[in-house]
Amino acid sequence: MSMRLSTVILPYLRWHEGGRSMWQRAEQLGFHTAYTYDHLSWRTFREGPWFGALPTLTAAAGATDHLRLGTLVTSPNFRHPVPLAKELISLDDSSGGRITFGVGAGGTGFDATVLGQEPWSPRERADRFSEFVTLLDRLLSEDSVSYDGRFYSAYEAYNIPGCIQRPRLPFAVAATGPRGMNLAARYGQAWVTTGDPKLLETGTPEQSVQAIRGQVEKLAAACDTIGRDVGELDKILLTGFTPDRLRPLESLDAFVDFAGKHKELGFTDIVIHWPIPDSDFAADQKVFEHIAMEAVGQLG
Numbered sequence: 475m476s477m478r479l480s481t482v483i484l485p486y487l488r489w490h491e492g493g494r495s496m497w498q499r500a501e502q503l504g505f506h507t508a509y510t511y512d513h514l515s516w517r518t519f520r521e522g523p524w525f526g527a528l529p530t531l532t533a534a535a536g537a538t539d540h541l542r543l544g545t546l547v548t549s550p551n552f553r554h555p556v557p558l559a560k561e562l563i564s565l566d567d568s569s570g571g572r573i574t575f576g577v578g579a580g581g582t583g584f585d586a587t588v589l590g591q592e593p594w595s596p597r598e599r600a601d602r603f604s605e606f607v608t609l610l611d612r613l614l615s616e617d618s619v620s621y622d623g624r625f626y627s628a629y630e631a632y633n634i635p636g637c638i639q640r641p642r643l644p645f646a647v648a649a650t651g652p653r654g655m656n657l658a659a660r661y662g663q664a665w666v667t668t669g670d671p672k673l674l675e676t677g678t679p680e681q682s683v684q685a686i687r688g689q690v691e692k693l694a695a696a697c698d699t700i701g702r703d704v705g706e707l708d709k710i711l712l713t714g715f716t717p718d719r720l721r722p723l724e725s726l727d728a729f730v731d732f733a734g735k736h737k738e739l740g741f742t743d744i745v746i747h748w749p750i751p752d753s754d755f756a757a758d759q760k761v762f763e764h765i766a767m768e769a770v771g772q773l774g
Contacts, residue, residue, distance in 0.1 A: 477737050477773045479766060480507040480745045482546055482712070484516070484755070485525040489533055493525075496748060497534040501541040503766040507574060508534065509546035509745065512553075515584050518753060528561050535569035542572050546712060546745065547648045547666065549580025550599075550606040552589055556631050559613035562643060563633055571638035576666060577610070578648030579603035600653045601625070607647065607657050614642035646710055650689055652696070659696035664708035664743070668715035679718040683735055686711070690739050710743040711736050714755060722746070723757040729765045730772045737773060 481500055487493040500508040512527035531543050548558070566573045579599050580586060586593050594602065605623050612619045613633055621628040637643045644663035649655050650670070658665040670677070670685035677685075690709065697704040713722055713732075722732040723746060733744045746765070749757040 476770060477733060477741065478506040478743045479504075479733075479770050480509065480542075480710075480743055481505045481748050481766070482509045482511065482745055483748045484519065484750060485510050485527060485530045486519055486523050486750070488523070489525075489530075493530070494533070494537050497537055497541070500748070501538045503763055504770075505541065505766060506743065507542035507544055507745075508538075509544045509574075509576060512545040512548040512576075513585050514552060514588055517583070520584060528565060531573070532565055532568055535565065535572065540572070542574060543569055544574035544646065545576045546646070547576035547578035549578050549585070550602045550625075551580040551585040553606075555606055555609040555613055555626050556628050559610055559631070559633055562614065563637055566637045566639060566643045571643075573639070573643050574646050574664070575610075575643050576646040576648065577607060578666070579654060600651070604653060604657060607645070607661050611642070611645070611661050646708070649693075652692070655692050655696040656699075658693060658707065659700055659702055659704075662707055664710050665693055666710045666712060668712045671715065673717055674715055674719070675717075677717045679716065679721075682716045682718070683739070686736065687739050708742045709740055710745060711741050712745045714747050720757075723749075723762060723765065725761060726764050726768055726772075729769050733769065733773055 483496050483500065497508055510527050510530055515524050527545050534543055562575060582593055602625050605625050609621055609623065609626050609628065613631060614637055617632065617634050619628050619631045645661050646664035646666050647658035647662035648666035649658045650667060667686060667689055669682050673682050673685060694704040722729045736744065747755040749755060749759050749762050
C-alpha cells in the first residue's frame with residue numbers, strides 16, 4: 475500500500491477570512507484527510523482566535539467534495555459521549571460518510587480544567603478514556619443504548635439512523651501506553667502517535683525512530699492478545715512533535731527521507747500541519763504545497 479499524506483488545519487481563522495479557503499485548498503492539493511484539533515484553546519494560541527472543531531468540520535464538509543475530514547484528537551476533557559455521538563452521527567451524515575474520529579485520553583493543559591474540575595490523576599484519565607471509547611463505540615453502533623458507568627451514563631440514548639459508515643465511523647485511537655494500546659487494538663480502525671514526548675527536546679531523530687518502532691511493537695502485541703491482525707489497523711504519525719520536527723517541511727527531499735523511515739516501520743499515514751506564520755507550525759507555504767503534490771509519488 476502506498477503511504478497517504480494528510481494535514482491538520484488549526485481552527486484559528488474566521489471562516490470567511492481564510493478558513494474556508496484552507497480546507498478547499500487541502501482538497502485541491504490531494505491530501506487524503508484534513509483534520510483539526512478538538513480543543514477549546516491550545517498552547518500559544520490560547521489568547522487568540524480559536525473556533526470549535528465540530529462546527530468547523532461541518533462547514534468544511536459543505537465546502538469540499540471528497541476530502542476525508544476528522545478530529546485529531548477529541549478527548550474526554552470537555553466531552554460527554556452521549557451528545558458527542560449525536561454530533562458525530564450528524565457530521566458523518568452531512569459529509570456523506572467522510573469522517574474519521576480521532577480520539578485520545580487528552581492532555582493536562584487548559585482543556586483539562588476549563589470546566590472548573592480538578593486535574594485528573596493519570597489513573598483516572600486512563601479510566602475515563604477507556605469508558606469514553608467503549609461507550610462511544612456502542613452509541614455509534616446501536617440504535618438505543620442504556621449504560622451506567624463509573625464516569626458516564628446513558629439512559630435510552632437513541633441514535634437513529636446511525637452513521638452512514640457502517641457499523642460506525644472509523645476510530646483513530648491515539649495511544650502510547652499499554653491501556654491505550656489495548657483500546658486501539660480493540661476499537662480502532664487506526665492508531666495514532668506523535669512519537670515519544672520525552673525525546674522532543676533532548677532526543678535525536680534516530681532515538682525517535684527507535685522509540686516509535688517500540689510503540690509499533692507494543693501495538694502488535696496488544697492486537698495479538700485479542701487475536702487481531704495488527705495489519706488491519708492504519709498507523710498514523712502526526713508530525714511536529716519529534717526531535718527533528720522542523721526538518722521534514724524544509725524541503726521535498728527532507729520530507730521523503732523522514733516519511734520513508736517511518737514507512738519502513740509500517741506507517742500508512744503521515745500528517746503534517748498546515749503552515750501558520752509566527753507559530754510552532756511556521757513553514758514555507760510553497761514547500762508545503764510541493765510536498766503535498768509530489769511526496770506520495772516518490773514514497774511509492
